[in-house]
Amino acid sequence: MANIKDIAELTGFSKSTISRYLNNGSVSDKTKKKIKEAIDELGYVPNSYARNLKKTKTNIIGVIIPNFIGYTKNTALNAINIYLKETDYSMLLSCSNDDMDEEVRIIEEMAGLNVEGIILFASNITQKHKEITKTLTIPLVIFGQKLEGFTSILANDYEAGRLMADYIKTLSHKEISYFDVGKYDQAVGDRFLGLSDGIKDRNIKINHHHFDFTKKTAYEKAKEILDKEKSSFYIGATDNIAFGIIEALREKEIRIPDDISVAGFGNYEISSIINPALTTVAFPYEKLGKLAIEDLLKQIEGEKGLKKAPLSPRLIVRKSTL
Structure with missing residues (x-):
């Protein structure tokens, strides 16, 4: 049975344009003619349930x-x-x-x-x-x-990054590693922007990595990076990422925070009860x-x-x- 997607493919119009036509929305006469011809050719029958919904709140x-x-x-x-x-x-x-x-x-x-x-x-x-x-x-x-x-x-993600930066500047770390999500997420990306802007007046090296939101990926990547970098402070763009970093550190018998500090963003429910309790930014x-x-x-x-x-x-x- 033909559907809206089939009509869209045959006419070259978007599904939203087809939907507007079917629901008596605003489309040009030329567009109406082409859609009607496609409907007749395909034998399309509108979904009565969806059409009826249009008539009621x-x-x-x-x-x-x-x-x-x-x-x-x-x-x-x-x-x-x-x-x-x-x-x-x-x-x-x-x-x-x-x-x-x-x-x-x-x-x-x-x-x-x-x-x-x-x-x-x-x-x-x-x-x-x-x-x-x-x-x-x-x-x-x-x-x-x-x-x-x-x-x-x-939420003000940029401000969250600045808060973390202001805190780090009270400590003695010279190199930090930041586990970010994909570059597509601009809001979460603003956390790193706030962090990097906040510490640019200090001689602190930042190793910036892009992965994903999952604890598993953070755990696997942390195990690789720990042998390559000299960071004494690891930050996850989310608490979930920080949990993966902590798991990798424990597996390598690295003490938290004596050897390496870990922080995140989010203040999840378990962030206060894991051992050690996680430093984070709450939204x-x-x-x-x-x-x-x-x-x-x-x-x-x-x-x-x-x-x-x-x-x-x-x-x-x-x-x-x-």
């Missing part, structure tokens, strides 16, 4: 996440879920598995199912994201990244989640989305550093 909020890894989104999602329990709205959650094309497809699909609005937990904003968001007729809130024209809910994830859903619901009710300043983090010094 669904009270469904779409929430899109890139993956299920990490404390950040779980805390924010929980805050969103708790908030929605006091309203008439419910959540439709979908995961892109870090596939940006899939993420764009999900945005389009959710809009087609007539969700009232979308919260996108974004790790990256591609050109395709920018193109699809221009076609949306429902409110969209971006969590974790910036996108011009939409409400962006952010207000719960408050960020609440701000995201509050803003989205206001937009759904016809109010304008507000430009919000990034929320400030705080440094927590524990036993993993000296």
Whole structure:
């Protein structure tokens, strides 16, 4: 049976353009003619369930996440879920598995199912994201990244890096290693930018590495790097990365923090109870989640989305550093 993707491939138009045509949206007469010809040729029959949704208010909020890894989104999602329990709205959650094309497809699909609005937990904003968001007729809130024209809910990652830098400058380290995530995540990347700017007035060498969010990768890479670098302070761009570094140090019987200090960013639930307790920077994830859903619901009710300043983090010094 033919679907919207088949029509898009035959006509050369985007799926969002096909969707607008099917739902009586604004498309040119020339475009209408070409789409109708493709529908007739393919024998396309619209999904009656999705079309019926277009006629009614669904009270469904779409929430899109890139993956299920990490404390950040779980805390924010929980805050969103708790908030929605006091309203008439419910959540439709979908995961892109870090596939940006899939993420764009999900945005389009959710809009087609007539969700009232979308919260996108974004790790990256591609050109395709920018193109699809221009076609949306429902409110969209971006969590974790910036996108011009939409409400962006952010923590101040740059300030978090500066806090870590100010702390390191009170110590005696001359070489540090930083385990970052992929370059695609601009917000998390701002943590390193704040750190490097904060210590550039000191004679401290930084070994900057890009990997991913996983503890496993951090563990494996740390075992390799420990034999090549002379760093006495290791920093994970997230606490999860720091946990992998700690595991590698323990395996090599390197004492923390006597031989090497370790710090992270995030202040996960277990960060205070591992041994030694992890020095980290805490972000207000719960408050960020609440701000995201509050803003989205206001937009759904016809109010304008507000430009919000990034929320400030705080440094927590524990036993993993000296």
